[in-house]
Amino acid sequence: MSISNNLLLRYRSAERANHWLVAITFILLALSGLAFFDPSWFWLTTFFGGGPWARIIHPWLGVVMVISFTALATRMWRHNLLTANDRRWLRQIGDVARNREERLPEVGRYNGGQKVLFWIMISCMFLLLASGLIIWYQYFALYFPVEVRRIAVVVHAVAAFVLIAGILVHIYAAIWVRGTMGAMIRGTVSRAWAKKHHRGWYRKITGESE
Numbered sequence: 001m002s003i004s005n006n007l008l009l010r011y012r013s014a015e016r017a018n019h020w021l022v023a024i025t026f027i028l029l030a031l032s033g034l035a036f037f038d039p040s041w042f043w044l045t046t047f048f049g050g051g052p053w054a055r056i057i058h059p060w061l062g063v064v065m066v067i068s069f070t071a072l073a074t075r076m077w078r079h080n081l082l083t084a085n086d087r088r089w090l091r092q093i094g095d096v097a098r099n100r101e102e103r104l105p106e107v108g109r110y111n112g113g114q115k116v117l118f119w120i121m122i123s124c125m126f127l128l129l130a131s132g133l134i135i136w137y138q139y140f141a142l143y144f145p146v147e148v149r150r151i152a153v154v155v156h157a158v159a160a161f162v163l164i165a166g167i168l169v170h171i172y173a174a175i176w177v178r179g180t181m182g183a184m185i186r187g188t189v190s191r192a193w194a195k196k197h198h199r200g201w202y203r204k205i206t207g208e209s210e
Contacts, residue, residue: 007188008205016187018072025065026167032058033160059136066129073122079109080119085200086112101196108200113173120166127159 011019032054035044048054085105089096089112095103096113110118133140134152141149174180179193194202202208 006190008191008194008202009187010183010189010194011187013187015072015075016184018068018075019184021068022065022072025061025068026163029058029061029065030160030164032061037157056138059132059138062128062132066125069121069125073118076118080115082112082115083108086115089113090116106200107198108204109198111198117166117170121163124159124163124166127155128163131156131159 028048031044032048034041035051035054036042036058042051045051045054048057085107088105089107092104093113095101131152134144135141135149135156144152174184177197179189179197183189191202191206194205
C-alpha cells in the first residue's frame with residue numbers, strides 16, 4: 001500500500017507492536033534462561049529481583065511470548081510459504097552474502113532465508129512450549145515421570161539455543177540490509193528499497209510490471 005509518492009506501507013502498527021512484544025519477551029526469556037543454564041550466568045537473575053523471582057517470571061514470560069508469536073505467525077504464515085524462487089534464492093546464498101542481488105531471483109514479501117527462519121521459529125516455539133510445560137514444577141511437572149522431565153530439559157535447552165542463534169542471525173540481517181530496521185520501527189519503506197530487495201512484493205502492491 002502506497003502512503004506517499006516515495007513510501008510504501010510494509011507493517012501496520014498492530015504488526016509492529018506484536019513484533020516488539022515478541023522481541024522484548026524473547027530477550028527477557030533469554031536472559032533468565034541463561035541464568036538457569038549455567039552458574040556463571042546466575043547473576044542475570046538480578047534483573048528479575050533474584051533467583052526465586054526469575055524462576056516464577058520465566059515460564060509466564062514464555063506463555064506471553066508463545067501467545068504473541070502465535071498471533072504474529074497467524075498474520076504472516078501465508079507470506080512464508082516457500083516457492084521455487086525461494087529455493088533458487090537459497091541455493092544462491094553465495095550471491096546473497098556478496099550482495100549481488102542482480103543475480104538473485106525475484107522474491108515476494110519475504111526472501112527464502114526469512115521464510116526458513118520463520119518455520120524454524122515455529123518449530124522452536126512449539127518445542128519450548130511443550131517441554132516448558134513438562135518442567136513447570138509449580139503446575140505440571142509432577143504429572144510426568146522424572147525420565148520425561150529430564151528429556152524435556154534437554155529439548156528445552158536445545159530449542160532455546162537454536163532459537164537464540166536464529167534470532168541473532170535475524171538481527172544481523174536486519175542491520176546489514178539498510179532500511180529493514182526502519183520498516184519495523186516506522187512501518188514504511190522506500191519504493192527503491194522495496195524494488196531492490198523484494199521486487200515481487202513491490203510489483204504486487206504497486207501494480208507495476210517492472
